Amino acid sequence: MTFKSSDNKAYDVAIIGTGFSGLCMAIKLLEAGIDSFVILEKKDEVGGTWRENTYPGAACDVQSHLYSFSFEGNPEWSKVFSGWKEIQAYIIGCVEKYNLRDYIKFNFEVQSSEFIEREGQWLISDSSGDQVTAQSFVMGTGPLHVPAKPNIPGLASFKGRVFHSAEWDHSFSLSGKRVASIGTGGSAIQYVPEVAKIADQLFVYQRTAAWVMPRNERSYSSIEKWVFRNVSPVRKLYRSMLYWFNESRLLPMLNPKIAAGVSKLAKLHIKKSVKDPALRKKLTPNYTIGCKRILISNQYYPAFNRSNVDLITEGIQSVGENHITTIDGQKREVDAIILGTGFHADPRSYLKYFKITGKDGVNLLDHWKAGPEAYLGTTVSGFPNMFQLVGPNTGLGHNSIIFMIESQVHYIVKCLKEMKRRNVQTVEVKQEKQTAFNAWVQDNLKDTVWASGCASWYLQSDGKNFSLWPGSTWGYRLKTRNIKLDHYRWQSLSDISQSSPVVESPKLACVD
Numbered sequence: 001m002t003f004k005s006s007d008n009k010a011y012d013v014a015i016i017g018t019g020f021s022g023l024c025m026a027i028k029l030l031e032a033g034i035d036s037f038v039i040l041e042k043k044d045e046v047g048g049t050w051r052e053n054t055y056p057g058a059a060c061d062v063q064s065h066l067y068s069f070s071f072e073g074n075p076e077w078s079k080v081f082s083g084w085k086e087i088q089a090y091i092i093g094c095v096e097k098y099n100l101r102d103y104i105k106f107n108f109e110v111q112s113s114e115f116i117e118r119e120g121q122w123l124i125s126d127s128s129g130d131q132v133t134a135q136s137f138v139m140g141t142g143p144l145h146v147p148a149k150p151n152i153p154g155l156a157s158f159k160g161r162v163f164h165s166a167e168w169d170h171s172f173s174l175s176g177k178r179v180a181s182i183g184t185g186g187s188a189i190q191y192v193p194e195v196a197k198i199a200d201q202l203f204v205y206q207r208t209a210a211w212v213m214p215r216n217e218r219s220y221s222s223i224e225k226w227v228f229r230n231v232s233p234v235r236k237l238y239r240s241m242l243y244w245f246n247e248s249r250l251l252p253m254l255n256p257k258i259a260a261g262v263s264k265l266a267k268l269h270i271k272k273s274v275k276d277p278a279l280r281k282k283l284t285p286n287y288t289i290g291c292k293r294i295l296i297s298n299q300y301y302p303a304f305n306r307s308n309v310d311l312i313t314e315g316i317q318s319v320g321e322n323h324i325t326t327i328d329g330q331k332r333e334v335d336a337i338i339l340g341t342g343f344h345a346d347p348r349s350y351l352k353y354f355k356i357t358g359k360d361g362v363n364l365l366d367h368w369k370a371g372p373e374a375y376l377g378t379t380v381s382g383f384p385n386m387f388q389l390v391g392p393n394t395g396l397g398h399n400s401i402i403f404m405i406e407s408q409v410h411y412i413v414k415c416l417k418e419m420k421r422r423n424v425q426t427v428e429v430k431q432e433k434q435t436a437f438n439a440w441v442q443d444n445l446k447d448t449v450w451a452s453g454c455a456s457w458y459l460q461s462d463g464k465n466f467s468l469w470p471g472s473t474w475g476y477r478l479k480t481r482n483i484k485l486d487h488y489r490w491q492s493l494s495d496i497s498q499s500s501p502v503v504e505s506p507k508l509a510c511v512d
């Protein structure tokens, strides 16, 4: 399919990314009658997380009937928690249904985005010098897309294969090999049981134990699928039951005392799954459940009962040409090392490769020196017409992120429509509203389980939680239903030229 939305013009909207966020934005723009938009995608296929994470066992830990667009129900999900292939097929199905490939510019890896104040436009460039201009700019890049690789002495000298879970090397068979896996987060607990089945020996290097709860592995029967297909109110009711069930999981997150009760259930899961008491002890976390993301798996703990799987809890000291040495001096020879070490979740680390310049030449990284902040996780003062999906403090530990994305997209479309209605070229949140909102967010986060003392990717180095929404998802939906018009500055180009000195702006270019 060729890119058609490329006729050398400035678009109304440029969207970055073709994951759930970017695609949702595109579909809702079309629904609102806005078809002057382009979607910029760094790779040659859509899917975001679900294109990248193809490791064995990769699956979503939110139920598929809920982890899908509310307006694009899929009666055909094979099981409660689907694997990456099925989710990616669903995403591609949505792209085909809404003819979104016509709007996507593939292989366009955004390197910079600059707000040209005099024009009220964003100038977006990729590494090859290709450029696009758009009045509004929506970031659908997702917070977990730049792999974090550990800085272990000697890792570069390892002569075997090393790869990150999100960059799985399918060309290298782990069958019959001695494999080391570093990390025990959401990704590792999914691939460890799969690798254990084929590797000769698997060493799992655990720095911090993870709380893992049982997963409902059920497949849907053909009768259930028939009902979902033919009686859509039943499917919708089921979706809403899943939503409210997940929403109830917020309670322990907001109250560490309740969380402590939930940890008894998790301990029971460990007891039932792992035979060796010493091993159980090592696998039992020493922090309040929920402080790091609660993981779900029926296969992770039992994998440690296998004779070819070893849990290593001593810290890694160094890596040699064919081995890993731990601080107790133990050397283990391996053929491959899998880095299940997570992602650079703090936008300040991944935005180093993607420069965003707002009003008065201010770099977003400088604006965010003390930590990423946005108004409703969506708009940032000083960065007019810029919108973020799953921006600061809109992440979740208990429910489907797609619910949040749909709330944000609804809000952004409202902003764009309001700009048109007022015939203005820029919209910018007022700094005092952004500051007050973030004070409220931080105040609401301070007694939650996420602040109960563990180290997690939700927190920046000074302990500030920059990633999670501090309350219910329906509360967020209520806040994003309507725009508080007086929280924003709505300006036409003539207002801007009267209020600021004329500065020579770079010539706008728009290259196909």
Ligand code: N01
Binding pocket: 059, 060, 061, 062, 144, 150, 151, 165, 182, 183, 184, 185, 186, 187, 188, 206, 207, 208, 293, 316, 340, 341, 342, 343, 455, 457
């Ligand atoms: O990454 P993580 P992930 N030496 O950051 C360890 C989502 N997700 O890719 O806890 C040794 O959770 C680190 O140890 P510690 C989900 O939101 C969703 O697994 O920091 N170890 C930890 O154990 C999830 O939260 C699905 O002490 C090192 C691990 O590596 C997020 O993605 C599926 C280390 C990293 O865990 C990220 O998950 C999978 C070092 N130098 C993932 N550095 C769904 O189903 C790090 N670690 C939707």
